[in-house]
Amino acid sequence: MLKGKQSWVFANRPVIVSSAAVGGPFEARGRLANDFDILHDDLWMGQDSYEKAHKLILEEAIETAIQKGNATKEDVNFMLAGDLVNQITPSSFAARTLEIPYFGLFGACSTSMEGLALASFLINNQGAKKVVTGASSHNAAIEKQFRYPTEYGSQKPPTAQWTVTGAGAALLTDTDEKAGKLVTTSATIGKVVDLGISDPFNMGAAMAPAAADTIIAHFQDLQLDPSYYDLIITGDLAKIGSPIALELLQKEGLQINSEKFKDCGLMVYQKDQKVQAGGSGAGCSAAVLYGHLFNEMRNGKYQRILLVATGALLSPLSFQQKESIPCIAHAVSIEVHP
Amino acid sequence: MAKQKSPEQKRYEKIEQKHEAKRPVVKNCIKAFFVGGSICLVGQAVSYFYMYYFHFTEQTAGNPTVATMIFFAMLLTGFGVYDKIGQFAGAGSAVPITGFGNSVISAAIEHRTEGFVLGVGGNMFKLAGSVILFGVFSAFVVALIKTLLLIWGVI
Numbered sequence: 036m037l038k039g040k041q042s043w044v045f046a047n048r049p050v051i052v053s054s055a056a057v058g059g060p061f062e063a064r065g066r067l068a069n070d071f072d073i074l075h076d077d078l079w080m081g082q083d084s085y086e087k088a089h090k091l092i093l094e095e096a097i098e099t100a101i102q103k104g105n106a107t108k109e110d111v112n113f114m115l116a117g118d119l120v121n122q123i124t125p126s127s128f129a130a131r132t133l134e135i136p137y138f139g140l141f142g143a144c145s146t147s148m149e150g151l152a153l154a155s156f157l158i159n160n161q162g163a164k165k166v167v168t169g170a171s172s173h174n175a176a177i178e179k180q181f182r183y184p185t186e187y188g189s190q191k192p193p194t195a196q197w198t199v200t201g202a203g204a205a206l207l208t209d210t211d212e213k214a215g216k217l218v219t220t221s222a223t224i225g226k227v228v229d230l231g232i233s234d235p236f237n238m239g240a241a242m243a244p245a246a247a248d249t250i251i252a253h254f255q256d257l258q259l260d261p262s263y264y265d266l267i268i269t270g271d272l273a274k275i276g277s278p279i280a281l282e283l284l285q286k287e288g289l290q291i292n293s294e295k296f297k298d299c300g301l302m303v304y305q306k307d308q309k310v311q312a313g314g315s316g317a318g319c320s321a322a323v324l325y326g327h328l329f330n331e332m333r334n335g336k337y338q339r340i341l342l343v344a345t346g347a348l349l350s351p352l353s354f355q356q357k358e359s360i361p362c363i364a365h366a367v368s369i370e371v372h373p
Numbered sequence: 374m375a376k377q378k379s380p381e382q383k384r385y386e387k388i389e390q391k392h393e394a395k396r397p398v399v400k401n402c403i404k405a406f407f408v409g410g411s412i413c414l415v416g417q418a419v420s421y422f423y424m425y426y427f428h429f430t431e432q433t434a435g436n437p438t439v440a441t442m443i444f445f446a447m448l449l450t451g452f453g454v455y456d457k458i459g460q461f462a463g464a465g466s467a468v469p470i471t472g473f474g475n476s477v478i479s480a481a482i483e484h485r486t487e488g489f490v491l492g493v494g495g496n497m498f499k500l501a502g503s504v505i506l507f508g509v510f511s512a513f514v515v516a517l518i519k520t521l522l523l524i525w526g527v528i
Binding site: 083084085086179183184185186187188189190191192193194230231232237240243244274275278279282283309312 | 378379381382385386388389392393394395396397401450451453455456457458459460461462463464466467472475476478479480482483484486500
């Protein structure tokens with residue numbers, strides 16, 4: 036049901052029956068290693084290209100999520116997925132293997148929440164009984180796509196971010212047994228915001244205004260106070276973008292405690308891992324939410340969270356042509372059903 | 374063609390600048406100086422090696438030295454070390470000939486999965502191509518200036 040200008044309230048409370056996260060070798064050394072279902076110790080993952088490895092992690096995440104939900108892929112009505120590679124081939128190729136009717140999404144690193152919002156909408160409005168949604172990124176495949184060859188010795192500035200090798204997927208159903216389960220309760224779809232940042236090594240700062248815009252819209256549309264949530268988590272703003280977003284929100288009069296304002300890009304790695312400003316990539320928010328955060332919610336640490344995945348909608352061509360970076364953010368609230 | 378920033382974008386720029394981590398320029402320069410200098414020191418040693426043990430002169434030792442340094446860069450790139458040196462040293466490892474070697478070799482490795490012709494062949498010089506183009510062109514301009522100065526009897 037539409038509420039306000041750009042938000043949906045999911046009155047039927049779609050249930051997230053299961054979720055899964057898959058990571059790479061660098062993530063295995065990270066802070067959230069225990070929250071991954073599958074960790075690969077090699078970037079190639081036994082495949083003959085990084086793009087195939089990229090496809091593999093999404094397949095594994097979706098298969099694991101379906102399996103954990105005691106379902107089969109034949110039961111699943113739709114799959115919603117996306118990534119950062121040209122023409123989102125890893126997601127589409129995974130859909131070829133899985134043979135689930137498929138929506139390919141592109142929202143850069145905001146794809147995870149674009150997918151979860153749409154999946155919840157489908158379930159909430161009787162458009163589907165079971166939907167699987169996911170997002171993924173592979174460090175080497177994405178670096179190849181957007182930046183220099185992985186072995187090229189260029190010096191990255193401290194504002195640069197490290198693309199997460201990871202995939203996350205969740206299975207949503209329309210079941211009536213909701214007690215104690217994770218449910219999606221609302222979503223806010225963001226608009227494209229561009230405040231003139233054109234440095235592709237400073238994505239956090241480029242995306243921060245989009246995150247702030249969507250969060251403000253969310254609280255306006257739903258007439259809620261930020262204290263409603265135990266945690267507000269942004270996708271991959273990292274060290275530079277996260278404090279900027281917080282400042283923008285506080286300037287707008289939203290009372291958000293910095294303790295309750297976290298960022299997936301800052302959560303995924305250890306302090307001593309050399310990732311400059313933090314993690315990024317479509318798989319960053321997906322793996323952190325569908326792995327770590329959902330585990331924390333199932334353990335009772337958080338009751339209500341708002342995840343705001345942020346995406347930079349640039350291409351390698353657009354920044355070479357000196358275009359600034361348009362960004363977007365989508366928010367989905369997840370609660371533990373009483 | 375620089376685009377005019379809107380007042381909103383200018384306001385945001387101010388907020389952004391406050392939070393942005395700056396490149397540590399002085400520290401980077403010092404690191405680049407020492408790492409770049411060390412690479413050149415190795416190059417000099419290789420050069421002397423060819424002069425003392427083979428029949429090369431100071432003028433002719435350049436070619437085998439360059440080839441050897443690129444060979445070292447190839448090993449370091451292949452073993453995944455050169456990009457880490459690059460992150461530490463910046464221009465220090467990018468400017469010497471080893472940096473040129475690294476740019477060619479890393480691109481060749483990167484695009485191996487697209488085959489030898491369109492992958493390796495087509496992409497090998499995607500970074501180094503501009504170095505070759507502008508290197509040759511600037512050499513041409515400098516040579517032209519020198520020739521003109523010689524003709525005019527200035528030098």
